Each structure stands twice: as structure tokens, then as C-alpha cells.
Amino acid sequence: MKLHRLQQLETYIKKQGSVSLEQLCQHFDVSKNTIRRDIQTLEARRVVKKVYGGVVANSEDAPIPLSQRQLTMKSEKAAIAAKAAEFVRDGDIIALDAGSTTVHIVEYLKTKHRVTLITNSIPAITAAAGNDQLHVIVTGGDLLHTTNSLVGQDAIAMLKRLNAHTAFIAATSVSLEKGITNSSLIETDIKKAMMEISSRRMLLVDHSKFDTVSLVKFAELREFDALITDAPPPSEYRLYCEKYGVQEVVADASQPQVSSLPIKK
Incomplete structure (x- = not known):
């Protein structure tokens, strides 16, 4: 509570x-x-x-440690991740950033086969270690303790050598006026790189992120193919998504269900 x-x-x-x-x-x-x-x-x-x-x-908008972020909206984040995992096909290559929501996707890949996971998230790497159906590619780079993730130019250089079918990206805040923002400047370069190497981009945010703004912008909502959240977004976001062809996917936090919605190509 x-x-x-x-x-x-x-x-x-x-x-x-x-x-x-x-x-x-x-x-x-x-x-x-x-x-x-x-x-x-x-x-x-x-x-x-x-x-x-x-x-x-706080105008400095200092990043909240991952250990603290993982304690908030737990059921909502799990539901969003479960819904996102439904769009992963056998044989897919996926890029997963170090968000406290995206990391849960690994838990829902147990029924998938021959999936390649590209990630800079230490918790995601740990979670994937027990799944022999996952081929895990680690970006390398410098350890950022607040988010338990790998960042820096070495990580970005590694990402630029690769290609992925889908990128699953988390964000601290979502605003139609200010765009998709994050509280960590150094992490946004990783997010951008993952988006650039991927054919599809999916934004994963819980309902509390809407109409908020964080330190640094890394994308516009229209740059994503799909928005996955746990509750219907405000009406202006729905109109925006319709205008720019961004698919809305709403997960049920009480009981995650398999999505039958096609993802935009």
C-alpha cells in the first residue's frame, strides 16, 4: 500500500x-x-x-536505483512483460534494455524456441542463464550500478554490429509534448542504439508514466510500432496512436492474457 x-x-x-x-x-x-x-x-x-x-x-531527476524501481507496480510490470512476450516468435532476435519492466520478459520466454536475446541488463542475463532455448548476446561495456546494466561506447559499438527483429524498450516518462524520456543520460544512448538496429520497436510503460517528464528525451511516441501498458491511456494518447499508427496493447494486471492482436509490420 x-x-x-x-x-x-x-x-x-x-x-x-x-x-x-x-x-x-x-x-x-x-x-x-x-x-x-x-x-x-x-x-x-x-x-x-x-x-x-x-x-x-527535483530538477536533477536523479535515477532511482533498479532495486527500488522493481518494488513498485510489480503486478502491472509483470502483466506488461507477459503481454510483450506473446509477440516473440520462435527464432526471433530480440533486444531488451535494462528497464525494471522489460527484464520480466525473460520469465515469459520459456515456451519459445531458438530465441536470440541481445541485452545490457545484468538481471536479464541472470534470468536467461537457466533457459537453454535462449541464445544470449551481452553488449559488454561499463557497469552502471544504479540500474545494474552495461553502458558506454563499447556497448553501443557492439549493438551497432547486430540486427534484431524487435526491441523492447522501457522509459521513465511519457509525454506527447516532451516525448519519451529517461532519468539517466548514459542509458538513453543504449536505448537509441537498440531502436536503430531493430525492425520493430515496442514501448513498455505502466500507467503511472503518462503525462510525466524526466531528464532526457530519447524518442517520440510515433517512433514505436506498439505501446504496451497496463491500463487504457488518456484519450489524447489514443488519438495520437491512431494518427501515427502506433498499436495500443493493454495488459490485464490481474490476469495476463495471450494477445490476438497483430503487430504492425
Whole structure:
């Protein structure tokens, strides 16, 4: 319950920019003591800054460690990953970035055969180690501890030598005005490289990411072939997707189901 509230609180503050403690108490229907404790937690993560009488979003937008991100929206992220895995065919080559949602895809590839997995995610590599049907290609590079991923020019150079059928990409924030953004500058180069080498690009984000903005833009929503999320996005996003031919795929967090929807070629 607290983790869910913290995620909602973070999203709300980022959207508002600045907000008073009174407003937060009223919006979330909790006491000032509860809000103060939550703010203290978010401040420790460098997500927000306390000011007199309230709080502001941290303009530095420091990345939240992967270990913390994996604790939020767990069922939603698992459902999104399960839905994404339904679009992986036997013999496919897929690129998987180091997001806390995309890493779950590996768990749902057990019924697939002869799949090649290209990734810079240490947790994904570990999860794939027990599946002998997966051919795993590791990007190499420097270890980024906050995301437990491999980054840098060596990783990008390795990616540019390869080709993939589908890239599964996560993001910190999604905005029609500001585009698809991420909180880590160094990670965005990896995401861009994975998109460039792939014939299809799928964006995986839970519903809390919409109408939020993070540090650095790495793509526009229209650059993706599909958007996979856990709840119907706001109407303006649906209209945007229709206009640019981005397929919407909504996963059921209570019971992930097999998708019968064709993916755009």
C-alpha cells in the first residue's frame, strides 16, 4: 500500500512541479505525518526537494536505483512483460534494455524456441542463464550500478554490429509534448542504439508514466510500432496512436492474457 502511494505521490509531484503539504494531504486523504514520512523517503531518493510549506520536483531527476524501481507496480510490470512476450516468435532476435519492466520478459520466454536475446541488463542475463532455448548476446561495456546494466561506447559499438527483429524498450516518462524520456543520460544512448538496429520497436510503460517528464528525451511516441501498458491511456494518447499508427496493447494486471492482436509490420 505504501509503495503504491509513493509511486502515485512521485507522479503527482512531478506533474504539478510544486505543491503544498496541505494539497498533498487533501489529494491523498492522509495525515501530515504520513505525507512528511513519504516526502522524506522521496527526498532520500532525490526525487523531490522540500521547500517552506511544501515540496518541489527535483530538477536533477536523479535515477532511482533498479532495486527500488522493481518494488513498485510489480503486478502491472509483470502483466506488461507477459503481454510483450506473446509477440516473440520462435527464432526471433530480440533486444531488451535494462528497464525494471522489460527484464520480466525473460520469465515469459520459456515456451519459445531458438530465441536470440541481445541485452545490457545484468538481471536479464541472470534470468536467461537457466533457459537453454535462449541464445544470449551481452553488449559488454561499463557497469552502471544504479540500474545494474552495461553502458558506454563499447556497448553501443557492439549493438551497432547486430540486427534484431524487435526491441523492447522501457522509459521513465511519457509525454506527447516532451516525448519519451529517461532519468539517466548514459542509458538513453543504449536505448537509441537498440531502436536503430531493430525492425520493430515496442514501448513498455505502466500507467503511472503518462503525462510525466524526466531528464532526457530519447524518442517520440510515433517512433514505436506498439505501446504496451497496463491500463487504457488518456484519450489524447489514443488519438495520437491512431494518427501515427502506433498499436495500443493493454495488459490485464490481474490476469495476463495471450494477445490476438497483430503487430504492425
